[in-house]
Amino acid sequence: MNAKTAAPLTIGKVARLAEVGIETIRFYEREGLIPDPPRSESGYRHYGEDSVARIRFIKKAKALGFSLAEIGELLSLRAKPSGSxxxxxxxxxxxxxxxxxxxxxxxxxxxxxxxxxxxxxxxxxxxxxxxxxxxxxxxxxxx
Amino acid sequence: MNAKTAAPLTIGKVARLAEVGIETIRFYEREGLIPDPPRSESGYRHYGEDSVARIRFIKKAKALGFSLAEIGELLSLRAKPSGSxxxxxxxxxxxxxxxxxxxxxxxxxxxxxxxxxxxxxxxxxxxxxxxxxxxxxxxxxxx
DNA sequence: CTTGACTCTGTAGTATGGTACAGGGTGTAG
DNA sequence: CTACACCCTGTACCATACTACAGAGTCAAG
Structure with a gap:
């Protein structure tokens, strides 16, 4: 039905796609800028395509003088599932x-x-x- | 002839005018972003009005995502007295x-x-x- | 079933851009 | 002539945003 399970997006692939370091992604996760991704049984992080967009957004916003805290605010605007x-x-x-x-x-x-x-x-x-x-x-x- | 000698622009006044800390000004001086100002006999820094503008420019450029190194480059564009x-x-x-x-x-x-x-x-x-x-x-x- | 590229957690170190003393001198108002 | 606000140098510390291990497990290819 779907061919998605074939190539799970691991942290290394996301890092390459978003043009950041692996450590940076884990750092953003710790800081709450990107959500904790689901894990494989062995504990590997598995990301969706949207994660790459999100990380690129962070990178871009940073270059425009926004701090990570401010970027967090920007991202939270869409993160809420409606309401408020x-x-x-x-x-x-x-x-x-x-x-x-x-x-x-x-x-x-x-x-x-x-x-x-x-x-x-x-x-x-x-x-x-x-x-x-x-x-x-x-x-x-x-x- | 001139009433300028009455109130020399000391570092504290510049700091207040540019809305930065005194230490920040000395830091920018060390980093070469602002030129070493002339000193009084006792070693006090005396600034011109243009220093305030320069510091404000640095502040603004920083908020736009330029690093101090990049701001230095921007400033150097005008610093040169013609030539090249x-x-x-x-x-x-x-x-x-x-x-x-x-x-x-x-x-x-x-x-x-x-x-x-x-x-x-x-x-x-x-x-x-x-x-x-x-x-x-x-x-x-x-x- | 080993090898090599990948991942994990955790901790420590770095670069940038300040910020805060300590310990001392200056300057002017009362 | 002393008090108080200001300035000096120098060093140490801080927050932000990474970056780099160490030590260990995972996984796909040959």
Missing amino acids: CANVQAKAHEKIAEIDQKIEALQSMRTSLQGLVVECRGTGPRSECPILNTLDAKETSCT | CANVQAKAHEKIAEIDQKIEALQSMRTSLQGLVVECRGTGPRSECPILNTLDAKETSCT
Whole structure:
């Protein structure tokens, strides 16, 4: 009926697919970022495809300045099997706001760098490049 | 002529203005992220206004997932007093590409969360929310 | 039925980015 | 001239996020 039992997704395979170390996966499990997977009789972890996606998500979110604790919050938004919907919505809106702030900050940085490139190309010496100036504008309270 | 000598910007004032700890400033100095400031006769550090901007920039870039080493590279783009313009341009383009990747990843995350919110509001149970799916699409190789 | 690649648990070590003293000098207000 | 807030150097410690063993069991191929 199904050909799934043929190749169980062991920790090593997941690690290769998600491009992280095996130890990292076990670490995320200990930290509660990924659920304890079912085990074979001999104690081997067996994962589903979704685990790879989840680990890749963690990796990506980390590169965007989210801490593992924050990533845990992000993941918990979907982990709940319905219920407490209003709470989830509030959290989601919070996270969206955080993301918007990050995007704005990055766009501001991008504009500065682009300006630097243009200035550099055109005139020769750029004593007062705008890279810092643009970003000086009042804290955006990104934790 | 000038009223600047009245209130020299000491490390404590810079820390308050940039909203970081005093120790953090000295740490950044040791790491070469901010230049060694001139000293008073008694050895007190005296900063210019630009130092505050620089520290705030570091803080912001850190929240966006850049390491101190990467921030150093970003800052070095403007630190150079002209010369090696082509090199600076190449680096700047590199950094712009990195920033674009981060922005895209964040926008993808934002879309997923927004989708979650909408789904949550409309129908009741969202067993297969798209938060992970959207982000699963092939690595963007953000280090 | 052995060999080699894989897995397990548990503990210890590392890199990054700070943070917190200790022990001492500075500076100015009362 | 002393009190108190501030600064100095140096070292030690901390949290986060891994990373690397050690010592032992598992499993598929030859």
